[in-house]
């Protein structure tokens with residue numbers, strides 16, 4: 480019986496205290512955006528992920544926070560769509576493959592191009608340096624320098640090194656996302 484009352488209480492408090500956060504996940508192809516969404520949604524890691532065509536939409540509940548997540552494709556032909564999905568969200572998550580040093584310039588260009596859109600002024604940004612389970616990955620300091628994150632002054636910016644494969648730092652990432660809810 481106590482379990483019954485506890486679940487009723489949880490249900491009622493969920494009704495009164497539930498919060499929402501809408502998030503857009505962007506970044507170059509194969510950086511790990513869909514892996515990120517899969518891991519935080521179901522805890523399921525897979526080596527085989529199909530490249531996203533256009534976008535995927537997922538809705539998940541973490542505690543009393545409901546997150547609506549737009550996982551947008553990263554191949555060049557889809558990048559002009561990023562702004563549309565980022566418009567009106569509570570946070571933009573920009574995923575970088577922190578092992579693929581040759582792509583840092585492109586990632587920086589695409590990120591700053593996106594943030595220069597007037598419609599996205601002030602939208603908080605979370606940069607994830609993914610694949611830190613692999614040797615040769617760039618640390619947060621290098622990512623800040625290579626992506627020129629220190630030049631972004633019109634919004635809150637955070638950057639974490641993480642791994643979808645080992646789930647390293649995903650607890651902090653989820654806390655950060657939950658803090659954008661309202």
Ligand SMILES: Nc1nc2c(ncn2[C@@H]2O[C@H](COP(=O)(O)OP(=O)(O)OP(=O)(O)O)[C@@H](O)[C@H]2O)c(=O)[nH]1
Nearest residue numbers: 508509510511512513514526528530531553643644
């Ligand atoms: N070692 C390692 N591999 C990862 C990690 N995250 C993703 N991958 C691999 O990277 C590849 C691309 O992952 P996706 O999640 O499809 O990348 P994406 O950013 O969604 O790519 P697009 O949909 O094409 O934009 C897959 O083979 C994943 O298994 C990670 O943390 N560590």
Ligand SMILES: [Mg+2]
Nearest residue numbers: 512513530531
């Ligand atoms: Mg994808």
